[in-house]
Amino acid sequence: MTKRPGILFAVGATVAGLVTAAPPAATADNGARPAAAKLTWTDCATKSAPRLQCSSVSTPLDHDNPSGRRITLALSRVPHTAKTFQGPLLVNPGGPGGSGLSMAGFVASALPKAVASQYDVIGFDPRGVGRSSPALDCVPGYFDPVRPDSVPGSPGVEEANRNRAGSFAEACGRKYPDLLPYMDTVSAAKDLDVIRQAIGAQQLNYFGYSYGTYLGAVYGKLFPERVRRFALDSNVDPDGVWYDDNISQDYAFDARHKAFAAWVAKHDSTYRLGSDPAEVEAAWYAMREAVKARPAGGKVGPSELEDTFLPGGYYNGYWPYLAEAFAAYTEDGDQDALVKAYKRFGATDAEDDNGYSVYAAVQCRDAQWPRQWNTWRTDSRQVHAKAPFYTWNNNWYNAPCADWPVEPLNPVRVSNSALPPVLLFQATDDAATPYEGGVTLHRRLRGSSLVVEQGGGNHGITLSGNDCLDTYLVDYLAKGTVPRGGGSRADADAVCAKSPDPQPLSGEAAPRSVPRTGTDSRGAVLHGLLGFRG
Numbered sequence: 001m002t003k004r005p006g007i008l009f010a011v012g013a014t015v016a017g018l019v020t021a022a023p024p025a026a027t028a029d030n031g032a033r034p035a036a037a038k039l040t041w042t043d044c045a046t047k048s049a050p051r052l053q054c055s056s057v058s059t060p061l062d063h064d065n066p067s068g069r070r071i072t073l074a075l076s077r078v079p080h081t082a083k084t085f086q087g088p089l090l091v092n093p094g095g096p097g098g099s100g101l102s103m104a105g106f107v108a109s110a111l112p113k114a115v116a117s118q119y120d121v122i123g124f125d126p127r128g129v130g131r132s133s134p135a136l137d138c139v140p141g142y143f144d145p146v147r148p149d150s151v152p153g154s155p156g157v158e159e160a161n162r163n164r165a166g167s168f169a170e171a172c173g174r175k176y177p178d179l180l181p182y183m184d185t186v187s188a189a190k191d192l193d194v195i196r197q198a199i200g201a202q203q204l205n206y207f208g209y210s211y212g213t214y215l216g217a218v219y220g221k222l223f224p225e226r227v228r229r230f231a232l233d234s235n236v237d238p239d240g241v242w243y244d245d246n247i248s249q250d251y252a253f254d255a256r257h258k259a260f261a262a263w264v265a266k267h268d269s270t271y272r273l274g275s276d277p278a279e280v281e282a283a284w285y286a287m288r289e290a291v292k293a294r295p296a297g298g299k300v301g302p303s304e305l306e307d308t309f310l311p312g313g314y315y316n317g318y319w320p321y322l323a324e325a326f327a328a329y330t331e332d333g334d335q336d337a338l339v340k341a342y343k344r345f346g347a348t349d350a351e352d353d354n355g356y357s358v359y360a361a362v363q364c365r366d367a368q369w370p371r372q373w374n375t376w377r378t379d380s381r382q383v384h385a386k387a388p389f390y391t392w393n394n395n396w397y398n399a400p401c402a403d404w405p406v407e408p409l410n411p412v413r414v415s416n417s418a419l420p421p422v423l424l425f426q427a428t429d430d431a432a433t434p435y436e437g438g439v440t441l442h443r444r445l446r447g448s449s450l451v452v453e454q455g456g457g458n459h460g461i462t463l464s465g466n467d468c469l470d471t472y473l474v475d476y477l478a479k480g481t482v483p484r485g486g487g488s489r490a491d492a493d494a495v496c497a498k499s500p501d502p503q504p505l506s507g508e509a510a511p512r513s514v515p516r517t518g519t520d521s522r523g524a525v526l527h528g529l530l531g532f533r534g
Contacts, residue, residue: 038197038198038199038200039055039056039057039075039198039199040055041053041054041055041077041079042054042055044076046105048105048106048109049078049102049104049105049106049108049109051078051079051108052076052077052078052104052105053076053077053078053079054074054075054076054077054101055075055076055077056072056073056074056075056132057072057073057075057194057195057198058070058071058072058073059071059072059073059127059190059191059194060194061178061179061182062181062182062187063187063190069178071127071132071133071134072132072133073124073125073126073127073132073191073194073195074101074124074125074130074131074132074133075101075122075123075124075195076100076101076102076103076104076105076122076123076124077104077120077121077122077123078104078105078108078116078120078121079120080117080118080119080120081117082114082117082118084118085118085119085120086118086119086205086477087119087120087201087202087203087204087205087228088119088120088121088122088195088196088199088201088204088205089107089119089120089121089122089205089206089207089477090122090123090124090192090195090204090205090206090207091103091104091107091121091122091123091206091207091208092123092124092126092206092207092208092209092211092212092215092216093209093210093212093529093530093531094208094209094210094211094212094213094234094460094530094531095126095129095210095211095212095355095358095359095362096126096185096188096211096215096358096359096361096362096363097126097128097129097354097355097356097357097358097359097362098126098129098210098211098212098355098529098530098531099125099129099130099131099351099355100123100124100125100126101123101124101125101130101131102123102529103123103529104121104122104123105123106463106525106526106529107121107123107207107463108121110463110522110526111463111473111474111477112474114478115474115477115478118478119205119477120199122195122199124195126188126191126215126358127182127183127187127188127191128179128183128354128357128358128361129354129355129358130351130354134176134179135354136172136176136179136183136354136357136358136361137350137353137354137357138168138171138172138175138176138353138357138360138361139167139168139171139172139353139357140350140353141353142164142168142348142353142356143307143348143352143353143356144348145295145298145299145300145301145304145342145347146295146298146299146300146301146303146304147164147301147303147304148160148161148164148303149292149301149302149303150302150303150306150392150393150395150396151302151384151388151392152392158377161396161399162373162399164396165396165399165400165402165403166399166400166402166403168360168400169360169364169400169401169402169403169404169405170403170405172357172360172361172400172404172405173404173405173406176361177405179361180361180365180405180406181365181406183358183361183362183365184362184365184366184409185214185215185218185362185366185412186218186222186409186412188215188362189215189218189219189222189223190222192204192206192215192219193219193222193223193226196226202226203225203226203227203228204219204226204227204228205228205229205230205477206219206227206229206230206231207230207231207232207233207477208230208231208232208233209233209234209460209530210233210234210236210432210433210459210460210530211236212232213232213233213234213235213236213424213433213441214235214236214238214241214414216230216232217232217236217238217412217414217416217441217444217445218412218414220414220416220419220422220445221412221413221414221415221416222412224416224418224419225418227419227420227422228420229420229423229476229477229480230419230422230423231422231423231424231425231462231473231476231477232422232423232424232425232441233424233425233426233460233461233462234425234426234427234430234432234433234438234459234460234461235424235425235426235433235437235438235441235442236433236437236441237433237434237436237437237440237441238411238412238413238414238437238440238441238444239440240437241366241367241411242363242366242367242369242398242401243367243368243369243370243398243401245433245437246394246398247379247383248434248436248437249390249394249431249432249434250383250384250387250390250391250394251383251386251387251434252313252429252430252431252432252434253310253313253387253389253390253394253431253432254386254387254388254389254390254391255387255429255431256312256313256429256431256457257281257284257309257312257313257389257390258277258281259316259429259457260309260312260313260316260319260322260323261277261278261280261281261284262277262280263316263319263323263501264277264280264319264323264326265277265279265280267323267503267504270323270327270504271323271324271326271327271504272327272331273323273326273327273330273331283326283330284309284326285388286330287305287326287329287330288302288305288306289302290329291304291305291338296329296335296338296339296342297335297336297338297339299339299342300335300338300339300342300346303393304342304346305338305342305346306389306390306393307342307345307346307347307393308322308325308338308341308342308345308346309322309345309346310346310390310393311345311346311527313390313431313432313457313459314431314432314458314459314460314527314530315458315459315460315523315527316457316458316501316502317458317502317521317523317524317527318345319501319502320502320503320504320505321341321344321345321505322341322345323504324337324341324505325337325338325340325341355531360398360400360401360404363398363401364400364401364404364406364408365404365406365408365409366408366409366411367408367409367410367411368408368410369398369401369402369404369408370402371402373402376395376399376402380392380395414441414444414445415444415445415446416444416445416446417446417447419445419446419447419448420447420480421447421448421449421480421482422445422447422448422449423448423449423451423472423473423476423482424438424441424442424445424448424449424450424451425438425450425451425452425453425461425462425469425472425473426438426439426450426451426452426453426461427452427453427456427457427458427459427461427498428452428453428454428455428456429455429456429457430456430457430458430459430461431457431459432459433459435452438450438452439491442491448482449482449483449484449493449494450491450492450493450494451469451472451483451487451492451493451494451495451496452487452489452491452492452494452495452496453466453469453495453496453497453498453499454488454489454495454496454497454498455497455498456496456498456499457498458499458523458527459530460526460527460530461499463522463526464499464522464523464526464527465499465521465522465523466496466498466499468496468497469496472494472496499523
């Protein structure tokens with residue numbers, strides 16, 4: 001869960017489909033009330049969010065014991081300015097473990113002013129995350145380089161990775177025995193309702209990405225009468241939580257890595273790594289073998305190399321920068337270029353340690369995971385044979401759940417026929433939340449509408465530069481309208497053309513290094529906030 005800069009890429013899209021109306025806009029006279037005086041908001045403006053305010057709210061650690069210990073959630077807000085007030089719009093970047101404080105400023109600035117001004121756009125750090133208190137950090141520096149090779153080429157390498165994962169689980173249990181039983185999605189969803197009550201709203205509007213879609217769906221299951229408008233982007237498959245969903249990711253990220261190789265091959269005149277995608281992919285695995293034998297700069301071994309290139313599976317705006325480092329190392333032996341790419345895209349810091357600790361705590365508690373290590377080994381071997389890019393790396397990322405010190409819960413069955421129209425967005429080639437999950441959630445939420453980015457492979461697709469997708473989002477937030485049929489896919493209500501792939505940085509003159517990236521494009525800013533792994 002790391003912060004990632006990105007680049008600007010061009011956009012072209014078409015709008016298709018019909019719309020039907022959802023509940024009308026609420027005003028100060030018909031249901032939505034301005035934020036109550038229960039919270040004290042203080043100025044915490046930034047250059048990019050000059051009207052940002054901050055606050056905090058107390059919530060029960062155990063919602064079944066509301067008079068017991070309490071914890072604190074950090075909040076941010078860009079207040080409404082329009083006469084028409086549609087209530088709070090809670091925003092979440094995913095995870096679990098992602099900080100949402102910066103999301104309020106981003107969403108408020110990325111939406112048209114006429115729409116954003118009608119909402120109190122509210123970000124929050126979920127329990128255990130960031131500025132919420134207490135914040136988890138089970139093993140500081142857990143991902144420091146150089147880690148064992150993720151692919152267990154020998155029993156010793158497998159044992160080293162297995163011991164690392166087991167020691168992480170043990171450390172979490174030792175440091176946070178009182179918190180771990182309450183680190184789960186249901187508790188986080190109930191926290192959303194505490195926020196709703198604290199700001200004096202009868203209902204919530206919600207906009208979530210990635211894991212935030214599952215959090216929103218669980219909230220809707222628990223409190224359907226308190227849902228007003230829910231927009232969900234890049235949807236978790238609720239039927240695969242969480243072991244099966246991660247196996248689905250393994251195949252999908254391998255496909256995105258192949259898409260990256262095809263893009264590099266298409267631009268062979270720039271990168272000179274081959275005009276055949278298979279040749280480029282072979283060159284990448286040869287690079288992996290090289291850093292396995294001798295980590296680049298003493299920092300980038302095979303696991304770190306996977307960490308560095310994984311963000312390209314989330315956002316293709318990173319491809320030109322990753323390709324530059326790839327070519328520099330492969331063609332010129334430039335280790336420094338690879339180290340710079342790792343520092344920019346793969347390295348972790350204390351915020352990431354916190355994010356991973358929460359990720360593990362929530363996913364391991366939310367649902368059953370195999371307790372027999374042979375199940376993990378057998379499944380990973382089988383998947384790796386077909387999808388070698390990410391399978392073992394993802395295995396070890398989740399492996400603490402095999403030894404988690406708290407008994408798992410049963411996942412929430414999110415099927416729901418009591419909600420107003422929910423608007424879903426999904427790219428067909430999304431790797432982190434594969435397409436089938438969006439279709440499944442669409443079926444589970446009766447009356448929802450699904451907008452598809454055909455051929456798109458990014459994770460997090462609205463407010464990222466695609467005008468077609470954003471038109472549907474804006475209409476929904478402004479008027480409550482959702483598309484109903486009219487798309488070119490039988491499983492969707494509307495279809496948008498994908499955003500074009502990026503171009504090489506500067507053609508043949510592109511420097512063989514990793515330059516500083518611009519962060520002024522919406523896509524770059526969004527994916528920096530979303531990070532990855534969730």
